[in-house]
Amino acid sequence: MDQTFLAIVFGPCDKCSKNKPLRPVSVKSEQRSYCSLCVEMMATEGLHENETLASLKSEAESLKGKLEEERAKLHDVELHQVAERVEALGQFVMKTRRTLKGHGNKVLCMDWCKDKRRIVSSSQDGKVIVWDSFTTNKEHAVTMPCTWVMACAYAPSGCAIACGGLDNKCSVYPLTFEKNENMAAKKKSVAMHTNYLSACSFTNSDMQILTASGDGTCALWDVESGQLLQSFHGHGADVLCLDLAPSETGNTFVSGGCDKKAMVWDMRSGQCVQSFETHDSDINSVRYYPSGDAFASGSDDATCRLYDLRADREVAIYSKESIIFGASSVDFSLSGRLLFAGYNDYTINVWDVLKGSRVSILFGHENRVSTLRVSPDGTAFCSGSWDHTLRIWA
Amino acid sequence: MRQEKSSCSCSILDSSQALGGLWLCAENESFPKIEDIITRMQDDKTGGVPIRTVKSFLSKIPSVVTGSDIVQWLMKNLSIEDAGEAIHLGSLIAAQGYVFPISDHVLTLKDDGTFYRFQAPYFWPSNCWEPENTDYAIYLCKRTMQNKARLELADYEAENLARLQRAFARKWEFIFMQAEAQVKIDRKKDKTERKILDSQERAFWDVHRPVPGCVNTTEMDIRKCRRMKNPQKVKKSVYGVTEESQPQSPVHLPSQPVRKTTKEDFRKQITFLNMQIERHCLKMSKVAESLIAYTEQYVEYDPFITPAEPSNPWISDDAALWDIEMSKEPSQQRVKRWGFSMDEVLKDPVGRDQFLRFLESEFSSENLRFWLAVQDLKKQPLQDVTTRVEEIWQEFLAPGAQSAINLDSHSYEKTSQNVKDPGRYTYEDAQEHIYKLMKSDSYARFLRSNAYQDLLLAKKKVYVGKDMLPSPSTS
Numbered sequence: 075m076d077q078t079f080l081a082i083v084f085g086p087c088d089k090c091s092k093n094k095p096l097r098p099v100s101v102k103s104e105q106r107s108y109c110s111l112c113v114e115m116m117a118t119e120g121l122h123e124n125e126t127l128a129s130l131k132s133e134a135e136s137l138k139g140k141l142e143e144e145r146a147k148l149h150d151v152e153l154h155q156v157a158e159r160v161e162a163l164g165q166f167v168m169k170t171r172r173t174l175k176g177h178g179n180k181v182l183c184m185d186w187c188k189d190k191r192r193i194v195s196s197s198q199d200g201k202v203i204v205w206d207s208f209t210t211n212k213e214h215a216v217t218m219p220c221t222w223v224m225a226c227a228y229a230p231s232g233c234a235i236a237c238g239g240l241d242n243k244c245s246v247y248p249l250t251f252e253k254n255e256n257m258a259a260k261k262k263s264v265a266m267h268t269n270y271l272s273a274c275s276f277t278n279s280d281m282q283i284l285t286a287s288g289d290g291t292c293a294l295w296d297v298e299s300g301q302l303l304q305s306f307h308g309h310g311a312d313v314l315c316l317d318l319a320p321s322e323t324g325n326t327f328v329s330g331g332c333d334k335k336a337m338v339w340d341m342r343s344g345q346c347v348q349s350f351e352t353h354d355s356d357i358n359s360v361r362y363y364p365s366g367d368a369f370a371s372g373s374d375d376a377t378c379r380l381y382d383l384r385a386d387r388e389v390a391i392y393s394k395e396s397i398i399f400g401a402s403s404v405d406f407s408l409s410g411r412l413l414f415a416g417y418n419d420y421t422i423n424v425w426d427v428l429k430g431s432r433v434s435i436l437f438g439h440e441n442r443v444s445t446l447r448v449s450p451d452g453t454a455f456c457s458g459s460w461d462h463t464l465r466i467w468a
Numbered sequence: 469m470r471q472e473k474s475s476c477s478c479s480i481l482d483s484s485q486a487l488g489g490l491w492l493c494a495e496n497e498s499f500p501k502i503e504d505i506i507t508r509m510q511d512d513k514t515g516g517v518p519i520r521t522v523k524s525f526l527s528k529i530p531s532v533v534t535g536s537d538i539v540q541w542l543m544k545n546l547s548i549e550d551a552g553e554a555i556h557l558g559s560l561i562a563a564q565g566y567v568f569p570i571s572d573h574v575l576t577l578k579d580d581g582t583f584y585r586f587q588a589p590y591f592w593p594s595n596c597w598e599p600e601n602t603d604y605a606i607y608l609c610k611r612t613m614q615n616k617a618r619l620e621l622a623d624y625e626a627e628n629l630a631r632l633q634r635a636f637a638r639k640w641e642f643i644f645m646q647a648e649a650q651v652k653i654d655r656k657k658d659k660t661e662r663k664i665l666d667s668q669e670r671a672f673w674d675v676h677r678p679v680p681g682c683v684n685t686t687e688m689d690i691r692k693c694r695r696m697k698n699p700q701k702v703k704k705s706v707y708g709v710t711e712e713s714q715p716q717s718p719v720h721l722p723s724q725p726v727r728k729t730t731k732e733d734f735r736k737q738i739t740f741l742n743m744q745i746e747r748h749c750l751k752m753s754k755v756a757e758s759l760i761a762y763t764e765q766y767v768e769y770d771p772f773i774t775p776a777e778p779s780n781p782w783i784s785d786d787a788a789l790w791d792i793e794m795s796k797e798p799s800q801q802r803v804k805r806w807g808f809s810m811d812e813v814l815k816d817p818v819g820r821d822q823f824l825r826f827l828e829s830e831f832s833s834e835n836l837r838f839w840l841a842v843q844d845l846k847k848q849p850l851q852d853v854t855t856r857v858e859e860i861w862q863e864f865l866a867p868g869a870q871s872a873i874n875l876d877s878h879s880y881e882k883t884s885q886n887v888k889d890p891g892r893y894t895y896e897d898a899q900e901h902i903y904k905l906m907k908s909d910s911y912a913r914f915l916r917s918n919a920y921q922d923l924l925l926a927k928k929k930v931y932v933g934k935d936m937l938p939s940p941s942t943s
Contacts, residue, residue, distance in 0.1 A: 130734035137741035148751045156756035160764075163773065171782040190790060191781075208781065222690050240690070272691060279847030288691060298849035303892075312691060322811045322843075323903060332692075342893050346740070355497045356692070365762045367755075374497045374692075382759070384750040389759075396546040396557055398501040409770035411763040418498070419560050428760060435553060441683050453771040453789070454782045460687070468771075468782035 153389045157428035166434045172466035181458035183445045187228045190451045194235045196223035202237050216257040225274040238271035244285050265295045272314045286313040306339050308346045315359045320366045328369050330357030350381045352388045359403045364410045372401030378415050392425040403445050408452030416443030499594040506566050517541045530660045532583040539579045563685045568671035573679045591672040603706045605632040609647035803923045810911045834871035838864045842899040846892050857890035
């Protein structure tokens with residue numbers, strides 16, 4: 075578009091806010107001052123009105139095809155093939171080293187404290203318990219006003235916990251060591267969703283919480299004020315899980331949902347930067363590989379998968395003919411060589427991440443394994459189950 | 469919807485059923501897989517299990533297979549190497565209700581001569597059964613009418629029946645009549661067929677009203693239940709009972725509305741796809757090398773693969789490892805890790821401290837302090853952000869700042885603009901720039917420094933001020 079115009083004014087553009095020469099335009103019968111770039115964009119946007127749903131759909135389809143083509147060019151080898159040269163792992167002797175009994179109903183979620191021994195766990199009957207799992211002592215307990223507390227998290231300082239579930243909220247409870255502690259009294263409601271809270275995590279600070287919800291969104295909240303800092307829209311169904319990238323400088327996180335998609339988000343802009351859709355069913359759990367360059371997922375389709383962010387594709391599937399129940403929860407060992415996955419068939423399978431083979435199967439729980447996390451220093455992992463117990467394995 | 473309330477505590481009045489009882493779950497992806505296994509198992513043409521009629525004492529036991537036959541079949545056909553694993557899987561298939569022991573209410577698989585029977589497809593869990601207590605009452609009542617020793621009610625069943633009689637006191641006549649009708653229908657069937665059907669019916673109830681202490685496999689994950697598969701489905705009765713009190717159109721709670729894809733959705737998709745096509749991606753071979761390299765570098769730090777020294781606290785019950793880590797004296801192994809990447813130094817408080825001290829000794833610590841200050845800014849509550857932004861500006865960036873950092877003019881200008889609208893990400897650009905600078909300059913110098921090298925070779929103690937006695941090198 076050939077534009078010659080008199081620069082009447084120099085200032086912030088009404089559309090993009092940049093300081094540029096402006097010209098007057100009429101937007102929906104109102105006078106505005108746009109810079110030339112925005113005028114250009116506005117003109118071409120008008121063209122969009124002529125695009126039909128069908129033409130847009132076919133454009134999207136052809137782009138998908140092109141993307142697949144481009145990605146296929148880079149698919150020169152499989153991870154397990156390259157990993158053939160890696161030394162095989164020895165035999166593992168992993169046992170239950172601690173059993174934590176105290177919940178009166180299904181354990182749904184747990185999280186480790188940075189001190190490598192304390193954990194917080196939540197259950198279907200509304201109870202949230204903080205344990206010193208090394209001694210198995212219960213240190214704090216609170217009963218939520220709702221049942222099915224599906225999410226809980228420990229604050230980085232170790233001085234607070236967050237939890238929520240069917241109440242659609244995420245609440246923060248400070249932990250004190252007063253003799254007659256009344257945790258419920260100090261409760262602070264932080265997040266408000268329009269459906270159940272499925273996951274929550276503090277960022278690297280006690281001051282921000284990231285949440286995932288059955289309402290299909292994720293959100294970042296300021297704990298002090300309860301203000302919504304950023305929301306993340308894009309999932310087509312309930313979001314079931316999330317994990318923050320482990321980088322010191324990173325501002326991203328990954329989420330998984332009932333739309334079978336895993337999505338990587340930029341926390342600053344709220345935009346989805348990468349998306350993966352290869353699972354055949356709900357994604358129940360996502361966890362970053364320790365380097366932050368990849369992440370694993372566990373799904374109701376009975377498989378776990380590894381996605382690499384630099385390759386922008388799925389790079390491994392962890393499955394077996396005999397594993398037919400969904401994977402509910404996954405986490406990596408410290409080096410990323412092992413992937414621990416808890417399943418709805420009451421077992422925990424340990425996978426060799428590089429070679430793709432199963433290294434070990436752990437029996438012990440008497441009902442579904444619903445949650446699993448490796449401790450901060452990698453010396454153990456904790457599993458929680460519908461059998462009301464938590465187990466520490468090493 | 470008026471829900472039938474009963475004080476019957478027979479197993480299933482947990483919250484997932486108590487909420488209206490029409491939770492049909494999209495959760496059970498495993499059902500089709502189990503059904504495939506069960507079908508293959510019964511297919512004699514393709515090496516299924518031997519299902520026979522067994523002669524016992526005075527009668528015949530129709531259509532049974534032994535537990536060990538099932539275990540063998542699972543091991544062979546699902547490539548299971550360990551019998552224990554096959555028994556576990558078989559027990560789960562039984563617990564779900566697809567196969568059952570003919571002489572036990574407890575649904576588990578044993579690797580021996582115990583007899584099992586396959587469940588009738590009518591009773592398969594994938595039919596989304598949620599039998600009401602009225603059906604259960606009819607069933608138990610019917611059982612008491614059949615005067616056969618082996619069909620006597622178990623203790624827990626007798627207790628359940630008693631509770632149901634109290635709960636349904638007012639409509640017990642109706643239930644009794646239904647039970648009688650069922651008995652009449654059953655009597656008309658062939659003897660062998662009856663044996664089979666009776667056992668299958670019993671197994672059905674063992675799933676939906678399990679023996680106390682057994683896992684109730686019909687319990688559902690409430691997150692999955694909210695998405696209704698068949699919202700218009702009328703609750704069906706096992707015995708075809710329809711009562712006046714039973715409403716025909718059930719209420720279902722709103723699930724996620726399925727939106728039709730709009731033009732805007734497609735435009736967003738197109739933008740996203742274009743972004744992905746533009747993205748520079750790595751080849752698989754490179755990615756694989758990188759993943760392998762990372763695990764190889766960290767394998768000595770992974771307690772699951774390389775046993776922790778002095779011991780893994782969880783195994784030895786000795787917290788020595790954690791005490792050592794808490795002390796300010798880092799081990800060689802820990803110091804070595806700082807050399808893997810700058811992130812490792814920044815992550816470890818002791819490493820960070822050493823790095824800072826080194827830079828201070830060179831009078832070049834402003835970059836790291838700026839980086840740390842910006843990290844700290846991002847951890848602040850919203851209300852304190854503006855103040856902190858100003859403080860950082862004054863200390864590091866304002867003209868004549870005390871700890872002036874070195875930003876290129878472009879970054880500096882952008883940052884000055886950002887400061888006018890202070891937020892947690894005001895210094896993001898500057899921080900990224902400084903991070904890169906530190907990585908190539910300060911960090912590299914730190915690793916080459918005597919301070920770091922001495923720690924790495926365990927030559928010096930960390931504490932400043934103590935006598936610097938060289939400790940015997942352990943390398």
